[in-house]
Amino acid sequence: MILPKYCHQPKSLGFTLIELIVIISLISILAVSAYSRFTGPSGYAEYTYQARLISALRHIQTRAMFDTRKNLCFQVNFSASPSAFGPPEFSYETPSINSTTCETNIDYSNPDYLVTSATEMADSKVSLVAQDSGGTPYEYIRFDSLGRPQTASGSCNPTCKIELTGESTVKVCVESQGYIHACD
Template identity: 30%
Template sequence: MIKTQRHTGFTLIELIVVLVIIGVLAVSLVPRFFDGSGTNEYLYRDQAFSLVQRRQIQAMQCTNCFPVGVQVDSISINPAGSPGCENTATRLCISNRDRSSVQLSPTAFTVDLYFNNLGQPIGKGGARICQNSCQINVQGSVTLSICIEYEGYIHLC
């Protein structure tokens, strides 16, 4: 009885094709794990969204207080009237390493955005603003926005 020995394994061509596919994936995907571009914007937008909503809720809870608001500049969002750049529960500051790639910019209002006791956006003098929606843009490799509507609805847009 003759036994035929069967060789199992991969051919050289199959191995080369698999190595080429792994190489292409490594070149295109590995840099994403070591570079935050494109993902930092989402992080900063979510933090800014939370801070603006928090200030709006504070304004609605304090009906006899001076209007509560936020101050937005290119690198930070702070409670209105208190400049500075630090990351706390009430402030957002773009970190030094991200300042060249991520910036904040308000649209349809200057720097200060206040809320009245109904949660509606008002200016420093108390007049209603955001007739056509105000925005806080987080600009980087992508531009993400937070929209503040005339009646006070804050949403990601």
């Protein structure tokens, strides 16, 4: 059977408008991500340390809320010079190790996601300052079994701030109720 001539219309060549929009969007996303790779890490190190610090604080806070044994300190220590942060102990195996879990040093053998070394932050040209809302510096934040923060000078009332400064400045806030977040 022979079909009439009008049934054999050729398909139009080219892209539809939706296909063009999708392709342009994909190219734009690739261009933005490639550009950030070629411009270097400047200005991003502070944000990386901010995310790591929030993660470390929340991890220690969660451990404090789930491990209610006495004579243990669940804290993150801060060193301003040279800049670094991390817990003094990670294992918490026996309650008799009170002296090591409550120290203000940083144990660099802890897992990498909880600790930054002084050389690591110095190489990134990032400094750290930890102070309460009154401007008093502190060297640790310790959490109780309800997840509330405490410093050597008392509680974080209303807020304790940790400022990370490099090419830009970012902050981590710890509220008196225990809420840990990035702040202005």
